[in-house]
Amino acid sequence: MKKPPEISTSHTRVPASECSLAKAIRVVGDMWTLLILREIICGAERFDQIREDLGITRSVLSNRLARLVQEGILERYQYRDSGQRARKGYTLTEKGRALLPVVITLREWGGQHLEPGNTSLRLQLQTTDGLRVETKLIREDGLEVSDMSGVVATVKE
Amino acid sequence: MKKPPEISTSHTRVPASECSLAKAIRVVGDMWTLLILREIICGAERFDQIREDLGITRSVLSNRLARLVQEGILERYQYRDSGQRARKGYTLTEKGRALLPVVITLREWGGQHLEPGNTSLRLQLQTTDGLRVETKLIREDGLEVSDMSGVVATVKE
DNA sequence: TAATCTGAGTCTTTATTAAAGACTCAGGTG
């Protein structure tokens, strides 16, 4: 309860049905779904491992995995540990890997704006040959934007 | 059910309690929360306007707004339309504005991987003086990464 | 060959959370 209204972007009402952001939110904007993606990104690809790491219910995990497979974000593969029968695991599809920047950007926000000091473990991206990869905000003229105070959101047609 | 296991990143188990990504997911990784942030980013700052745009219940909206205010992502301000009594609206705090890259990255994913052709309206970022701003994946050596196939996630200490 | 074990689920019951919509409350207007 502080500021005056500021330069309000005069609310261009974007019907959620036509908004790719709203659609994306409906597909992956769920706490369990995001946590499951985090697990798979971190390398957990098997049902029970994800379940134990997250403490999620079997039925919810089963439900979310099925949705992610159906959306084409995950796919199932068969693996066989020596002396074990063939089992199934989940990996990201190309469409799923394309979510990595989203996840990393969210992680960066969390690292900067939550948790006071404790940044013990951090999820990062790198190329297969070991170069670090980061997401950056780049202006049209090529300069990097370092703070958000001069940035506004707009809706373009 | 296709691929072989591929170069699995040997699962560094990251306890969710120490992971800034998991924390961020618990704070904003909820469908309604994300949709509300989208509304406010698009310029809707009043209770009933958000409610009508989203078709969300009053009680859920009230609950989510309170949580976002408590987390320091939104703040309330007073406004007064002429000939009306003073009312309250919600805007992003600095911490909330720092979420813009996350939201934009998600929107870009949605635009590219959902909805076949229909990209009528798109949320974008720009500087206050009108320059477009985009999120990009940049390698350590400064080159831009255009496709994700050569990128992997790792957990660093 | 039968009995056993294990990962990856499904099913059932109970508890949480959300949806629908009536009710409240403060302050400004006629």
Added chain:
DNA sequence: CACCTGAGTCTTTAATAAAGACTCAGATTA
């Protein structure tokens, strides 16, 4: 003073999630 409106709260009902028992397929052991 009676009425209106934005911004909620409250109550009831419906949908989701949690807890945990049960299932099923195939490899192993006996």
